[in-house]
Amino acid sequence: MSKNITVILPAKDEADRISSTIEAIRLSKYVNRIIVIDDGSTDQTSQIAEALGVETYRLPKNFGKGYAVNYGVSKSIQSSDIIVLLDSDLGSSASEVDKLIFPVLQNEADVTIAKFPQAQRKGGFGLVKNLARYGVHFYTGQMIYTSLSGQRAFKADVLQNLGSFPLDYGIEISMTIDILRKGYTIKEIEVNMTHRETGRDMAGFLHRGRQFYQIFKVLLKKARKE
Numbered sequence: 001m002s003k004n005i006t007v008i009l010p011a012k013d014e015a016d017r018i019s020s021t022i023e024a025i026r027l028s029k030y031v032n033r034i035i036v037i038d039d040g041s042t043d044q045t046s047q048i049a050e051a052l053g054v055e056t057y058r059l060p061k062n063f064g065k066g067y068a069v070n071y072g073v074s075k076s077i078q079s080s081d082i083i084v085l086l087d088s089d090l091g092s093s094a095s096e097v098d099k100l101i102f103p104v105l106q107n108e109a110d111v112t113i114a115k116f117p118q119a120q121r122k123g124g125f126g127l128v129k130n131l132a133r134y135g136v137h138f139y140t141g142q143m144i145y146t147s148l149s150g151q152r153a154f155k156a157d158v159l160q161n162l163g164s165f166p167l168d169y170g171i172e173i174s175m176t177i178d179i180l181r182k183g184y185t186i187k188e189i190e191v192n193m194t195h196r197e198t199g200r201d202m203a204g205f206l207h208r209g210r211q212f213y214q215i216f217k218v219l220l221k222k223a224r225k226e
Helices: 018-025 047-049 065-079 091-105 127-141 156-162 171-181 203-222
Strands: 005-011 033-038 057-060 084-087 109-113 152-157 188-189
Touching: 005 018, 005 047, 005 065, 018 033, 018 047, 018 084, 018 091, 018 171, 018 203, 033 047, 033 156, 047 057, 065 084, 065 156, 065 171, 084 091, 084 156, 091 152, 152 156, 152 203, 156 171, 156 203, 171 188, 171 203
Parallel strands: 005 033, 005 084, 033 057, 109 188
Antiparallel strands: 084 152, 109 152
16 A cells, blocks of 8 residues: 655755755655745745745744744645655755655654764764753663754654644754654664755854754753653
């Protein structure tokens, strides 16, 4: 029996990459629906997606990645067997999506998470990654090395049981903890995906600072629910 497999692409100002990302996903053997959630872009992101014939929703302002994901899930959860979340800046490397889907189709895992190759440029000093990794371990006893990766495939019933997600950069860490706490299985999958990397400049440090703060807030909230 064929499965309905939906890819959700939250996007903010990705006019330069959204086309190549969509075309790469269309090479998939499994995906039969693509949804773009334009999270308040100020460029032509949504117009490009619409011109490619993709189901597109444009939010009136920038609400954050978590909000965009929640919105996309609400539009697809009832009609999908598997839902895939991908970043919109993957470009041609989004063709690797089937590596995430196949283990879920084969019931090897309830959720898969992409493990990227080593970054080509120096970024931060590992503070955000370590906070995420050891935060997940603290609450679940499991070590997930890809806790921050936004490239994930889910059985739809997993997302139904998780409920809504944080609206900001805390979404992946919150998801990971809740998935494991509910007894679902996660499999980390090596892929040859690439996307924009933040460097050791002021913009990069500010970005990672926001990530650290928002992830730390999620971990504190999880503690209060213990």
